[in-house]
Amino acid sequence: MPWSNQGGGPWGSGSKGPWGSGPQSPGGSTPPDLEDLLRRSQDKLKTVLPGGGFGGRGIALLVVAALVIWGFSGFYRVQPGELGVVLRFGQYVRDTPPGLNYHLPYPIESVLTPNVEQINRIEVGMRQVEDARRGTTMRDVPEESLMLTGDENIVDVDFAVLWKIKPDEARNYLFNIQYPELTVKAVAESAMREVIGRSNIQPVLTGARQNIETAVHDLMQKTLDEYRAGIQIRQVQMQKVDPPAQVIDAFRDVQAARADLERAQNEAQTYANRVVPEARGRAAQILQNAEAYREQTVAEATGQTSRFKQVFEEYAKAPQVTRQRMYLETMERLFSGTDKIILDSGVGGSGTGVVPYLPLNELNRPRQPQTQTPQTQVQQQQQRR
Numbered sequence: 001m002p003w004s005n006q007g008g009g010p011w012g013s014g015s016k017g018p019w020g021s022g023p024q025s026p027g028g029s030t031p032p033d034l035e036d037l038l039r040r041s042q043d044k045l046k047t048v049l050p051g052g053g054f055g056g057r058g059i060a061l062l063v064v065a066a067l068v069i070w071g072f073s074g075f076y077r078v079q080p081g082e083l084g085v086v087l088r089f090g091q092y093v094r095d096t097p098p099g100l101n102y103h104l105p106y107p108i109e110s111v112l113t114p115n116v117e118q119i120n121r122i123e124v125g126m127r128q129v130e131d132a133r134r135g136t137t138m139r140d141v142p143e144e145s146l147m148l149t150g151d152e153n154i155v156d157v158d159f160a161v162l163w164k165i166k167p168d169e170a171r172n173y174l175f176n177i178q179y180p181e182l183t184v185k186a187v188a189e190s191a192m193r194e195v196i197g198r199s200n201i202q203p204v205l206t207g208a209r210q211n212i213e214t215a216v217h218d219l220m221q222k223t224l225d226e227y228r229a230g231i232q233i234r235q236v237q238m239q240k241v242d243p244p245a246q247v248i249d250a251f252r253d254v255q256a257a258r259a260d261l262e263r264a265q266n267e268a269q270t271y272a273n274r275v276v277p278e279a280r281g282r283a284a285q286i287l288q289n290a291e292a293y294r295e296q297t298v299a300e301a302t303g304q305t306s307r308f309k310q311v312f313e314e315y316a317k318a319p320q321v322t323r324q325r326m327y328l329e330t331m332e333r334l335f336s337g338t339d340k341i342i343l344d345s346g347v348g349g350s351g352t353g354v355v356p357y358l359p360l361n362e363l364n365r366p367r368q369p370q371t372q373t374p375q376t377q378v379q380q381q382q383q384r385r
Helices: 034-048 056-072 167-175 180-197 201-205 209-227 248-317 319-334 345-349 360-364 374-384
Strands: 075-078 084-088 091-096 099-102 109-112 120-124 126-131 135-140 146-148 154-165 231-242
Touching: 084 167, 091 167, 120 126, 120 180, 135 154, 146 180, 154 167, 154 180, 154 201, 154 209, 180 209, 180 231, 201 231, 209 231, 248 319
Parallel strands: none
Antiparallel strands: 075 099, 084 091, 084 109, 120 154, 126 135, 146 154, 154 231
16 A cells, blocks of 8 residues: 555654654655556557457567567677687587677577687796785795606796687587686696606706796697697796795805806806917917928028039049139138238239229228227227227
8 A cells, every 4th residue: 555545654644754754755746656657557558559458469469579579689799809609409509700690599599709819827836915015916835836856856836827718619618628727727737747847957947948838838738639628828938946945045056156167167168269279370380380491401401412412523523623612712701701802922912913002082081980889899998908
């Protein structure tokens, strides 16, 4: 019964109820009467239907309108990046591209629209933690990150995997795996443990990260393809590869020592690369000089031997003449550097055949001061003594 029939509603008659004044409508008007609104709607519907009521023709029109509305409910839109997977009574029928499409209305056919271009990310060995003071921080998860290497060492590995749905296998992604993220994470952890277990700790900590990422990527993709999961692994990113926190200081000392060793080896190799070619060049030069000296000495000895043979042959023919000639040539060679003129007593000493010559012009020339070297002065002083 409406409140107006009770003369004031639940707050009783008058201007105030048991809790005070009742709710007031804007402008002070009374709330609408629901029974009156329902009655007026029925009257309008009767005026629209032929015959003014729900007769057989009116029901037919209502059924037709309902069928039209039900048929239009089959239109659907696939957004960019999505793929429409149409099901008929729950069984896969076809894929539909992005845009406006149509399928038989529910419950005959239905559609699922997974996003096949979205890149998803999972993290193994670490978690993002929201902190009110420091913002987003990373928390290590040792039960996931600690792994055993091939040489029986323990290493702490944190990594992330980027993956997406294969466009041509979206139905496998929808129906073959129940929890895609958990499946990808389990496969990623298993693949990483297998790859780390085949490697030694030293290359894992230094320069083998790229090879490990590639090996884990290939192993994950192979495993997921065997599961027919419809998932494509885009990239495996190594975030952190360190020894466990309890022994990380000792490992860093070892790494520093290895770095010093490599630096010393590189310096020694650089020095060897510079010195060895120089030494080889000098050795080659010495060998060439020795070879040239040998050739020169042999040639000189050969020449002297040939000359001696010639002289000996001439000496055998005329010993006196040859001896005199050798004496003169020797004396000429010995006195070739002196300014003295020696004449034979038989020729110049008797004064016959040689005209005495006095160089007066030379004596009239002014004598030039001679610059005496300290060595010459010392020789003169010694002669005076």
